[in-house]
Amino acid sequence: MSRYTGPRLKVMRALGVDLPGLSRKSISERPNPPGQHGARPQRKSGFGLQLQEKQKLRFNYGLTEHQMRRLVLDARRDRGSTGDKLAELLERRLDNAVFRSGFAPTVMAARQLVNHGHVEVNGRAVDIPSYRLRFGDVITLRERSRKLAAVQASLAEPALSRPEWLAFDEAKKLASVAHLPAVSDIPFPIEMQLVVEYYSQRI
Missing domain, CATH: 3.10.290.10 (RNA-binding S4 domain)
Structure with a gap:
Protein backbone atom coordinates (compact mmCIF):
# COMPACT_ATOMS: atom_id res chain seq x y z
CA MET A 1 0.00 0.00 0.00
CA SER A 2 1.42 3.36 -1.03
CA ARG A 3 1.79 6.38 1.22
CA TYR A 4 -1.31 8.60 1.49
CA THR A 5 -1.13 11.88 -0.47
CA GLY A 6 -4.82 12.83 -0.59
CA PRO A 7 -6.89 15.42 1.34
CA ARG A 8 -5.62 15.47 4.92
CA LEU A 9 -8.49 17.30 6.59
CA LYS A 10 -10.93 14.79 5.12
CA VAL A 11 -9.06 11.95 6.82
CA MET A 12 -9.12 13.71 10.18
CA ARG A 13 -12.86 14.39 9.86
CA ALA A 14 -13.47 10.74 9.03
CA LEU A 15 -11.50 9.63 12.10
CA GLY A 16 -12.98 12.39 14.28
CA VAL A 17 -9.67 13.63 15.68
CA ASP A 18 -6.96 16.21 14.95
CA LEU A 19 -3.74 14.53 13.82
CA PRO A 20 -0.95 17.11 14.26
CA GLY A 21 1.57 14.97 12.39
CA LEU A 22 -0.68 14.93 9.33
CA SER A 23 -1.80 18.56 9.21
CA ARG A 24 -1.68 21.80 11.19
CA LYS A 25 -5.35 22.36 10.41
CA SER A 26 -8.10 21.46 12.86
CA ILE A 27 -11.50 19.84 12.40
CA SER A 28 -13.03 22.06 15.10
CA GLU A 29 -14.94 24.17 12.55
CA ARG A 30 -16.22 21.10 10.65
CA PRO A 31 -16.24 18.19 13.08
CA ASN A 32 -18.82 16.19 11.12
CA PRO A 33 -17.64 13.28 8.93
CA PRO A 34 -17.05 14.01 5.22
CA GLY A 35 -19.94 13.61 2.80
CA GLN A 36 -22.51 15.73 1.00
CA HIS A 37 -24.60 16.25 4.13
CA GLY A 38 -22.27 14.82 6.72
CA ALA A 39 -22.57 11.13 7.41
CA ARG A 40 -24.98 10.18 10.16
CA PRO A 41 -23.34 8.91 13.34
CA GLN A 42 -23.22 5.13 13.30
CA ARG A 43 -22.38 2.69 16.03
CA LYS A 44 -19.07 1.08 15.10
CA SER A 45 -18.46 -2.64 15.39
CA GLY A 46 -15.48 -4.00 17.31
CA PHE A 47 -13.56 -4.25 14.06
CA GLY A 48 -14.55 -0.69 13.14
CA LEU A 49 -13.17 0.66 16.41
CA GLN A 50 -9.92 -1.29 16.00
CA LEU A 51 -9.51 -0.07 12.43
CA GLN A 52 -10.16 3.54 13.44
CA GLU A 53 -7.46 3.49 16.13
CA LYS A 54 -4.98 1.84 13.80
CA GLN A 55 -5.66 4.42 11.09
CA LYS A 56 -5.03 7.27 13.52
CA LEU A 57 -1.49 6.03 14.03
CA ARG A 58 -0.85 5.22 10.39
CA PHE A 59 -1.94 8.61 9.10
CA ASN A 60 -0.40 10.71 11.87
CA TYR A 61 3.03 9.11 11.46
CA GLY A 62 2.71 8.87 7.67
CA LEU A 63 3.34 5.13 7.46
CA THR A 64 2.37 2.50 4.94
CA GLU A 65 0.52 -0.59 6.13
CA HIS A 66 3.66 -2.65 5.58
CA GLN A 67 5.66 -0.35 7.87
CA MET A 68 2.96 -0.55 10.56
CA ARG A 69 2.99 -4.35 10.47
CA ARG A 70 6.77 -4.40 10.77
CA LEU A 71 6.66 -2.10 13.83
CA VAL A 72 4.01 -4.29 15.47
CA LEU A 73 6.20 -7.36 14.95
CA ASP A 74 9.15 -5.50 16.51
CA ALA A 75 6.97 -4.44 19.44
CA ARG A 76 5.83 -8.03 20.01
CA ARG A 77 9.42 -9.16 20.53
CA ASP A 78 9.70 -6.94 23.60
CA ARG A 79 9.01 -8.47 27.00
CA GLY A 80 6.71 -5.64 28.07
CA SER A 81 3.35 -4.45 26.78
CA THR A 82 3.08 -4.58 22.98
CA GLY A 83 1.02 -1.39 22.93
CA ASP A 84 3.52 0.56 25.03
CA LYS A 85 6.44 -0.64 22.92
CA LEU A 86 4.62 0.19 19.68
CA ALA A 87 4.01 3.76 20.91
CA GLU A 88 7.69 4.06 21.85
CA LEU A 89 8.87 2.82 18.44
CA LEU A 90 6.56 5.22 16.60
CA GLU A 91 7.72 8.24 18.60
CA ARG A 92 11.40 7.27 18.26
CA PRO A 181 8.86 8.04 25.00
CA ALA A 182 5.65 6.47 26.30
CA VAL A 183 2.04 6.15 25.14
CA SER A 184 1.22 9.39 26.94
CA ASP A 185 3.59 11.23 24.56
CA ILE A 186 1.37 10.51 21.55
CA PRO A 187 -0.28 13.90 20.88
CA PHE A 188 -3.86 12.68 20.36
CA PRO A 189 -6.25 10.26 22.10
CA ILE A 190 -5.48 6.66 21.20
CA GLU A 191 -6.48 3.21 22.46
CA MET A 192 -3.33 1.16 21.87
CA GLN A 193 -4.98 -2.07 23.00
CA LEU A 194 -7.42 -1.86 20.08
CA VAL A 195 -4.48 -1.46 17.69
CA VAL A 196 -2.81 -4.54 19.17
CA GLU A 197 -6.07 -6.49 18.88
CA TYR A 198 -6.44 -5.43 15.23
CA TYR A 199 -3.04 -6.84 14.31
CA SER A 200 -3.29 -9.91 16.54
CA GLN A 201 -5.75 -11.39 14.02
CA ARG A 202 -3.83 -10.29 10.91
CA ILE A 203 -0.17 -11.09 11.51
Whole structure:
Protein backbone atom coordinates (compact mmCIF):
# COMPACT_ATOMS: atom_id res chain seq x y z
CA MET A 1 0.00 0.00 0.00
CA SER A 2 1.42 3.36 -1.03
CA ARG A 3 1.79 6.38 1.22
CA TYR A 4 -1.31 8.60 1.49
CA THR A 5 -1.13 11.88 -0.47
CA GLY A 6 -4.82 12.83 -0.59
CA PRO A 7 -6.89 15.42 1.34
CA ARG A 8 -5.62 15.47 4.92
CA LEU A 9 -8.49 17.30 6.59
CA LYS A 10 -10.93 14.79 5.12
CA VAL A 11 -9.06 11.95 6.82
CA MET A 12 -9.12 13.71 10.18
CA ARG A 13 -12.86 14.39 9.86
CA ALA A 14 -13.47 10.74 9.03
CA LEU A 15 -11.50 9.63 12.10
CA GLY A 16 -12.98 12.39 14.28
CA VAL A 17 -9.67 13.63 15.68
CA ASP A 18 -6.96 16.21 14.95
CA LEU A 19 -3.74 14.53 13.82
CA PRO A 20 -0.95 17.11 14.26
CA GLY A 21 1.57 14.97 12.39
CA LEU A 22 -0.68 14.93 9.33
CA SER A 23 -1.80 18.56 9.21
CA ARG A 24 -1.68 21.80 11.19
CA LYS A 25 -5.35 22.36 10.41
CA SER A 26 -8.10 21.46 12.86
CA ILE A 27 -11.50 19.84 12.40
CA SER A 28 -13.03 22.06 15.10
CA GLU A 29 -14.94 24.17 12.55
CA ARG A 30 -16.22 21.10 10.65
CA PRO A 31 -16.24 18.19 13.08
CA ASN A 32 -18.82 16.19 11.12
CA PRO A 33 -17.64 13.28 8.93
CA PRO A 34 -17.05 14.01 5.22
CA GLY A 35 -19.94 13.61 2.80
CA GLN A 36 -22.51 15.73 1.00
CA HIS A 37 -24.60 16.25 4.13
CA GLY A 38 -22.27 14.82 6.72
CA ALA A 39 -22.57 11.13 7.41
CA ARG A 40 -24.98 10.18 10.16
CA PRO A 41 -23.34 8.91 13.34
CA GLN A 42 -23.22 5.13 13.30
CA ARG A 43 -22.38 2.69 16.03
CA LYS A 44 -19.07 1.08 15.10
CA SER A 45 -18.46 -2.64 15.39
CA GLY A 46 -15.48 -4.00 17.31
CA PHE A 47 -13.56 -4.25 14.06
CA GLY A 48 -14.55 -0.69 13.14
CA LEU A 49 -13.17 0.66 16.41
CA GLN A 50 -9.92 -1.29 16.00
CA LEU A 51 -9.51 -0.07 12.43
CA GLN A 52 -10.16 3.54 13.44
CA GLU A 53 -7.46 3.49 16.13
CA LYS A 54 -4.98 1.84 13.80
CA GLN A 55 -5.66 4.42 11.09
CA LYS A 56 -5.03 7.27 13.52
CA LEU A 57 -1.49 6.03 14.03
CA ARG A 58 -0.85 5.22 10.39
CA PHE A 59 -1.94 8.61 9.10
CA ASN A 60 -0.40 10.71 11.87
CA TYR A 61 3.03 9.11 11.46
CA GLY A 62 2.71 8.87 7.67
CA LEU A 63 3.34 5.13 7.46
CA THR A 64 2.37 2.50 4.94
CA GLU A 65 0.52 -0.59 6.13
CA HIS A 66 3.66 -2.65 5.58
CA GLN A 67 5.66 -0.35 7.87
CA MET A 68 2.96 -0.55 10.56
CA ARG A 69 2.99 -4.35 10.47
CA ARG A 70 6.77 -4.40 10.77
CA LEU A 71 6.66 -2.10 13.83
CA VAL A 72 4.01 -4.29 15.47
CA LEU A 73 6.20 -7.36 14.95
CA ASP A 74 9.15 -5.50 16.51
CA ALA A 75 6.97 -4.44 19.44
CA ARG A 76 5.83 -8.03 20.01
CA ARG A 77 9.42 -9.16 20.53
CA ASP A 78 9.70 -6.94 23.60
CA ARG A 79 9.01 -8.47 27.00
CA GLY A 80 6.71 -5.64 28.07
CA SER A 81 3.35 -4.45 26.78
CA THR A 82 3.08 -4.58 22.98
CA GLY A 83 1.02 -1.39 22.93
CA ASP A 84 3.52 0.56 25.03
CA LYS A 85 6.44 -0.64 22.92
CA LEU A 86 4.62 0.19 19.68
CA ALA A 87 4.01 3.76 20.91
CA GLU A 88 7.69 4.06 21.85
CA LEU A 89 8.87 2.82 18.44
CA LEU A 90 6.56 5.22 16.60
CA GLU A 91 7.72 8.24 18.60
CA ARG A 92 11.40 7.27 18.26
CA ARG A 93 11.35 7.53 14.47
CA LEU A 94 13.69 10.28 13.29
CA ASP A 95 11.10 12.03 11.12
CA ASN A 96 8.70 12.21 14.08
CA ALA A 97 11.43 13.52 16.40
CA VAL A 98 12.33 16.25 13.88
CA PHE A 99 8.65 17.25 13.82
CA ARG A 100 8.22 17.11 17.61
CA SER A 101 11.40 19.17 18.05
CA GLY A 102 9.77 21.98 16.04
CA PHE A 103 12.00 21.86 12.96
CA ALA A 104 9.05 21.06 10.67
CA PRO A 105 5.29 21.78 10.73
CA THR A 106 4.22 18.16 10.06
CA VAL A 107 5.72 14.68 9.98
CA MET A 108 5.56 14.74 6.18
CA ALA A 109 7.58 17.96 6.07
CA ALA A 110 10.03 16.47 8.57
CA ARG A 111 10.44 13.38 6.37
CA GLN A 112 11.34 15.63 3.45
CA LEU A 113 14.01 17.39 5.54
CA VAL A 114 15.49 14.02 6.48
CA ASN A 115 15.35 12.64 2.93
CA HIS A 116 17.13 15.71 1.55
CA GLY A 117 20.02 15.39 4.00
CA HIS A 118 19.28 18.40 6.20
CA VAL A 119 19.23 16.45 9.48
CA GLU A 120 22.16 15.29 11.59
CA VAL A 121 22.19 12.80 14.47
CA ASN A 122 25.19 13.00 16.78
CA GLY A 123 26.97 15.20 14.24
CA ARG A 124 26.50 12.82 11.29
CA ALA A 125 24.02 13.26 8.43
CA VAL A 126 21.17 10.74 8.47
CA ASP A 127 18.75 10.57 5.54
CA ILE A 128 16.61 7.64 6.72
CA PRO A 129 13.23 8.84 8.14
CA SER A 130 12.65 5.54 9.96
CA TYR A 131 16.00 5.78 11.79
CA ARG A 132 15.35 4.69 15.37
CA LEU A 133 16.68 7.13 17.96
CA ARG A 134 18.26 5.98 21.20
CA PHE A 135 18.73 7.55 24.62
CA GLY A 136 21.23 10.42 24.45
CA ASP A 137 21.06 10.93 20.67
CA VAL A 138 21.36 14.58 19.60
CA ILE A 139 19.30 15.86 16.66
CA THR A 140 20.06 19.06 14.81
CA LEU A 141 19.98 20.55 11.33
CA ARG A 142 22.99 21.35 9.18
CA GLU A 143 24.16 24.94 9.61
CA ARG A 144 22.83 26.18 6.26
CA SER A 145 19.59 24.19 6.65
CA ARG A 146 18.64 26.21 9.74
CA LYS A 147 18.30 29.26 7.49
CA LEU A 148 15.52 27.71 5.40
CA ALA A 149 12.37 29.85 5.58
CA ALA A 150 10.15 26.84 6.35
CA VAL A 151 12.41 25.76 9.21
CA GLN A 152 12.58 29.25 10.72
CA ALA A 153 8.80 29.63 10.50
CA SER A 154 8.27 26.28 12.20
CA LEU A 155 10.76 27.04 14.99
CA ALA A 156 9.11 30.42 15.58
CA GLU A 157 5.69 28.79 15.93
CA PRO A 158 5.90 25.01 16.59
CA ALA A 159 2.81 22.97 15.77
CA LEU A 160 2.94 21.33 19.23
CA SER A 161 4.63 21.91 22.55
CA ARG A 162 7.79 19.81 22.72
CA PRO A 163 7.43 16.52 24.62
CA GLU A 164 9.34 15.82 27.82
CA TRP A 165 11.32 13.01 26.24
CA LEU A 166 13.04 15.55 23.97
CA ALA A 167 15.28 18.16 25.60
CA PHE A 168 15.57 21.21 23.34
CA ASP A 169 18.41 23.74 23.44
CA GLU A 170 16.95 27.00 22.14
CA ALA A 171 20.34 28.69 21.73
CA LYS A 172 22.02 25.88 19.81
CA LYS A 173 18.83 24.74 18.03
CA LEU A 174 19.30 21.07 18.87
CA ALA A 175 17.22 18.40 20.55
CA SER A 176 18.41 15.39 22.53
CA VAL A 177 16.63 12.24 23.68
CA ALA A 178 16.29 12.73 27.45
CA HIS A 179 14.42 9.44 27.96
CA LEU A 180 12.43 6.97 25.88
CA PRO A 181 8.86 8.04 25.00
CA ALA A 182 5.65 6.47 26.30
CA VAL A 183 2.04 6.15 25.14
CA SER A 184 1.22 9.39 26.94
CA ASP A 185 3.59 11.23 24.56
CA ILE A 186 1.37 10.51 21.55
CA PRO A 187 -0.28 13.90 20.88
CA PHE A 188 -3.86 12.68 20.36
CA PRO A 189 -6.25 10.26 22.10
CA ILE A 190 -5.48 6.66 21.20
CA GLU A 191 -6.48 3.21 22.46
CA MET A 192 -3.33 1.16 21.87
CA GLN A 193 -4.98 -2.07 23.00
CA LEU A 194 -7.42 -1.86 20.08
CA VAL A 195 -4.48 -1.46 17.69
CA VAL A 196 -2.81 -4.54 19.17
CA GLU A 197 -6.07 -6.49 18.88
CA TYR A 198 -6.44 -5.43 15.23
CA TYR A 199 -3.04 -6.84 14.31
CA SER A 200 -3.29 -9.91 16.54
CA GLN A 201 -5.75 -11.39 14.02
CA ARG A 202 -3.83 -10.29 10.91
CA ILE A 203 -0.17 -11.09 11.51
